[in-house]
Amino acid sequence: MQYHEASLLATAANEAQWPKSDLPEIIFAGRSNAGKSTLINALVNRKNLAYAGKTPGKTRLLNFFIVDKRVVFTDAPGYGYATSDAKSALAFEKLIDPYFRSRKQLKGLILVADIRRTPNEDDITMVDFAKRSHLSVLIACTKADKVSRSQAMQSMKKIAETLGVSSRVLIPVSSIKKDGMDQLWEKIDSLVAQSQQ
Ligand SMILES: Nc1nc2c(ncn2[C@@H]2O[C@H](COP(=O)(O)OP(=O)(O)OP(=O)(O)O)[C@@H](O)[C@H]2O)c(=O)[nH]1
Ligand SMILES: [Mg+2]
Incomplete structure (x- = not known):
């Protein structure tokens, strides 16, 4: 297990509260x-x-974490929590849209998707938006501890197809068992290296 130094850089409700930083950023x-x-x-x-x-709805604002003094992870609120609730959908859009549009150092999207679920319209929109913005895209398929290996393979095939991405960008992970962390870090490292060229 690698050691990583991480701390909260800022919590932001709007653009004025985004932290000043030159480091490459990845949004989750x-x-x-x-x-x-x-x-x-x-x-x-x-x-x-x-x-x-x-x-659901634990994360409300954008939380920026600086990691190993070389990359910033942005934790975003989830979407689709009470999709029928137009007010919360609008709040999400207001928070995230300007960030995607004008955060210059944003280099990548890690789409976090439960391995047991087929991606929905919101997931597809998010990935398409990232592609159009020329961000690198990785798909972290979480809760892999809840399915068998063969189920995981099957689900990931479906997830890649639905999102229209290569299966190479999918990484099965279990945050509980800490499985897949090295593989994900490897991809994050190459994303960071790429962004610095
Ligand atoms: N078994 C298992 N449970 C997980 C895993 N990852 C997350 N969970 C559980 O899933 C629940 C939601 O996790 P969060 O990390 O709060 O999810 P989030 O996407 O940040 O949620 P919001 O901020 O509300 O959008 C918690 O009860 C976690 O313990 C995993 O890999 N395996
Ligand atoms: Mg959260």
Whole structure:
């Protein structure tokens, strides 16, 4: 297990609160309760750096974490939590749209997706948006501990197809068992290296 130094850089409700930084940034986005915050904690070996919990909607604002003084992870609120609730959908859009549009150092999207679920329209929109913005895209398929190996393979094939991405960008992970962390770090490292060329 590698050691990582991580701390909260800022919590932002709007653009004025984004931290000043030149480091490459990666956003962790995905449906509510997919395991974004837990994944960030697992990647840096911390229990409670990012807010995680059983009730969907744990993460409300954009949380920026500086990791190893060389990359910033942005934890985003989940989407699709009460999709019928137009007010929360609008709040999500207001928070995330400007970030995607004008955060210059944003280099990658890690779409966090529960391995047991087929991606929905929101996931597809998120990945398409990232592709159009020329961001690198990785798909972290979480909760792999909840399925068998063959189920995992099958689900990942379906996830890649639905999102229209190569299966090479998918990484099965279990944040609980800490499986897949090295593989994900490898991809993050090459993304960071690429962004610095
Ligand atoms: N078994 C298992 N449970 C997980 C895994 N990752 C996350 N969870 C659980 O899933 C629930 C939601 O995790 P969070 O990290 O809060 O999810 P989130 O995507 O940040 O949720 P919001 O911030 O509400 O959008 C928690 O109960 C976690 O313990 C995993 O890899 N395996
Ligand atoms: Mg969260």
